[in-house]
Amino acid sequence: MMSLSHLTVILLSLLIFRVNANYFATNTEKDDQCFCKLKGSIDDCSCSVDTVDHFNNVKIYPRLRSLLVKDYFRFYKVNLKQECPFWSDDSRCAIRYCHVQPCQDEDIPPGLKGDVSRHTLYDKNPADKYKATRQGDNCGSDYRDHNEDLGYLNTTISVKNYEEFQMWQRHDDAVDNFCVSETSPGEYVDLLPNPERYTGYKGPSAHRIWRSIYMENCFGPEQPTRKFIESFKMEGMCLEKRVFYRVISGLHSSINIHLCAKYLLSEKDSLEVVSVGGEWGPNLSELRRRFSPESTEGNGPLWLKNLYFIYLLELRALAKAAPYLQRGEYYTGNDEDDQDTRLAVNDFLNIVKSFPVHFNESVMFNGGSEAKVLKEEFRQHFRNISRIMDCVGCDKCKLWGKLQIHGLGTALKILFSGRFDQWESTLDDINKKQFYLERSEIVALINAFGRLSDSVFQLEIFRRMMR
Known part of the structure; x- marks a missing residue:
């Protein structure tokens, strides 16, 4: 006869087997219980x-996968040498995988090599501003953003009026931007051979970066604790x-998903001994750990x-700016590729506009002077976060952090500057204050949304792995 202890062991074994079998089962009930199988509405969004x-x-x-390999979107100008304004940088990463591969001059599209900033003042015909002139012989030269596709000007205006226009633009940028302008234009980086992973x-x-972002910039308690990030409540x-x-x-969350989806797989303890x-x-x-x-x-x-919330917010920014973005020429100097890029952008933006429910920014910052103060505080908090990226x-990590913050800041600029609420072309009227985005802002906006889209897609892959 079987003893009570033996019977207990058998029952426990069966229970463990049943639990484990159920965990990896593909039935709907267990699938819905998976922590990354999210359901229901997204808070503050319908x-x-x-x-x-x-x-x-x-x-x-x-669509984004095919769009982001186009030359216009794969080359991003960034300054990776700007000093940290908050603390001395004493912890530079020495691991080979932290390095960014420099671009080669011959790889940069010719249309990006002679681009000129709209802030440069000319003492001759303003039309000369849009003539591409090469300013250097390598990808680290002081190139400027090319705005030929979006910088419409009536070339009959006087130099004085043109300078006034430039003053308007600098003031408007300072008021509207959610990111701090870098002290130098930096250099081009090819994003394709430098993937986020x-x-x-x-x-x-690394912990200090996120701790600074959350503790010093989010609207939280006056004296946040070490558990602030984990225990943050929004009641x-x-x-x-x-x-x-x-x-x-x-x-x-999106960045963490990228790191989990493209994790360095090695049994070694030190990353430096991994094959090249x-x-x-x-x-x-x-x-699971994260x-x-x-x-x-x-x-x-x-x-x-x-993650889904910020996805809807940036989706709304793209939809709001679509009439403007669909007028762009996306110039790189390669006529055939530029035409393909324009068609791909228009197709992508038409799909974006077709989404039935977007984030509703119109319900924010309403209520007079108090709302204006809150909006400026909101903007300054985010500008501070853009500074932290230099640390x-x-x-x-800095490259992709700066790009995604730049893209998110551009989305906030589109949503809350008021310039796109009733946007119309100023092609035929130079007396209107023209508002347009730098090429780097457009590149950051589309790439940042591409990162969010990839995160949502990668979550589905992880769900399948869990089944």
Whole structure:
């Protein structure tokens, strides 16, 4: 006869087997319980997660993949040598995967080599401003943003009127921008050979970046604790402050998903002994560590929902700016490629506009002088975050951090500057204050949204792995 202890062991074994089998099962009940299988509405938006998943994975993601390899969007000008304004940079990453591969001069499209800033004043005919003149012989030269595609001017105006126009533009930029302008134009980086992925940059330096972003810039308690990020609660906060926290949290979640999806796979303890090429791939256990309820005090799924929130916010910015962006020439000097890029942009933006429910920015910053103060505080907080990006100790992390903050700042500029609310072309009227985006802003905007789209797509891949 079987003893009671033996029977207990058998029953426990069966229970463990049943639990484990159920965990990896493909039935709908267990699938819905997966921490990254999000359901329901997205807070502060009248849209569901399932709607975004289908729209992104079927319509948006495939188009962005083909669009972002176009020359106009793959070359991004950035200054990676700007000093950190908040603390001495004593923790530079020495791992080879932190480095950014420099671009080669022959790889840069000819139309980007002679671009000139709209802020340069000429003492001759303003039309000369748009003649491409080469200013250097290598990709690190002091190139400017090319605005021939968006810089419409009546060339019969006087130099004095042209200078006044430039003064208007500088003032308007200072008022509207959510990101701090860099002290120098920097140099072009080809984004394709420098993908965003796990580099090994971690520890106190990396934690200090996010801690500074959350503790010093989010609208939280006056004296935040060390557990501020994990225990942050939004009860009682106004919509504007909730939006600010959610976009930062959503960006943080998106970046973490990228690192988990392209994780450096190695059994070695030191990244420096890995073969030169390295091997990157999805790391499911790392995703669980960063987002599962058990390891995040129940907050992981909420952080993932914030990814969908920032996705809808940037989607709305693209839809709002679509009439303007669809007029661009996206000039690189290659006529055939430029035509393909214009067609791809128009197709992508038409799909963006077709989405039935967008983020509603019109309900924010209403209420007189108090709302204006809050809006300026909102803008200054975000400008401060753009400064913190110069403190990142890993060049590749800095590159993608600056690009995504720049793109998000451009989206906020589109949503809250008021310039796109009733946008119309100023092609035939130079007396109108013209508002347009720098090429770098357009490149950052589309690439930043591409990163969010990729995160939503990668979540679906991780769900399939869990099944």
